[in-house]
Amino acid sequence: TQLLEQSPQFLSIQEGENLTVYCNSSSVFSSLQWYRQEPGEGPVLLVTVVTGGEVKKLKRLTFQFGDARKDSSLHITAAQPGDTGLYLCAGESSSSNTGKLIFGQGTTLQVKP
Amino acid sequence: DTAVSQTPKYLVTQMGNDKSIKCEQNLGHDTMYWYKQDSKKFLKIMFSYNNKELIINETVPNRFSPKSPDKAHLNLHINSLELGDSAVYFCASSQRGEGNYGYTFGSGTRLTVV
Numbered sequence: 001t002q003l004l005e006q007s008p009q010f011l012s013i014q015e016g017e018n019l020t021v022y023c024n025s026s027s028v029f030s031s032l033q034w035y036r037q038e039p040g041e042g043p044v045l046l047v048t049v050v051t052g053g054e055v056k057k058l059k060r061l062t063f064q065f066g067d068a069r070k071d072s073s074l075h076i077t078a079a080q081p082g083d084t085g086l087y088l089c090a091g092e093s094s095s096s097n098t099g100k101l102i103f104g105q106g107t108t109l110q111v112k113p
Numbered sequence: 114d115t116a117v118s119q120t121p122k123y124l125v126t127q128m129g130n131d132k133s134i135k136c137e138q139n140l141g142h143d144t145m146y147w148y149k150q151d152s153k154k155f156l157k158i159m160f161s162y163n164n165k166e167l168i169i170n171e172t173v174p175n176r177f178s179p180k181s182p183d184k185a186h187l188n189l190h191i192n193s194l195e196l197g198d199s200a201v202y203f204c205a206s207s208q209r210g211e212g213n214y215g216y217t218f219g220s221g222t223r224l225t226v227v
Contacts, residue, residue, distance in 0.1 A: 090156075
């Protein structure tokens with residue numbers, strides 16, 4: 001069974017601080033996606049990374065895919081209260097052609113003003 | 114325009130009842146999914162249809178039956194509801210093909226079985 005371990009599970013920081021969320025597995029993924037979910041809503045796609053070592057930036061968010069395509073990280077610079085939410089990583093197995101995504105357990109981020 | 118819409122948003126029902134959740138997407142995607150999110154926010158896939166064909170059927174009780182009348186619709190019917198079925202159910206869609214395409218999720222259906 002493929003698993004994605006996300007850490008930390010909870011993070012409470014002050015506005016302006018930096019943070020990193022990690023997503024790790026022993027399995028290889030053909031791609032890895034990051035989603036953000038707000039209460040009462042479905043997850044919203046932030047980014048997809050597909051190439052080992054790939055780095056993508058989305059304003060203050062930086063996403064990296066590990067060289068071996070087994071892990072990923074999300075770094076937020078100068079966090080703002082609007083960044084508060086549940087962050088989910090999800091991977092598509094390299095041996096699957098069904099589009100099935102395996103999700104990590106999520107990181108609940110609270111940014112205090 | 115809503116991309117993936119689910120109805121109802123909230124569903125409260127008694128044990129033993131049968132209920133359905135409907136999902137529609139207007140994105141032209143060829144693949145649709147049902148995911149269950151438990152109280153710890155963990156998302157687990159249940160079913161997936163590609164162009165009306167069932168392609169993923171995880172270990173889900175037989176009381177759960179998906180139905181896709183066309184590629185824009187994927188409904189979920191649940192028989193003999195149990196307390197443990199209480200969760201948030203998300204419908205999602207994506208376009209399969211070369212490369213990778215993210216999911217577009219609906220806003221979820223919160224099912225409470227009492």
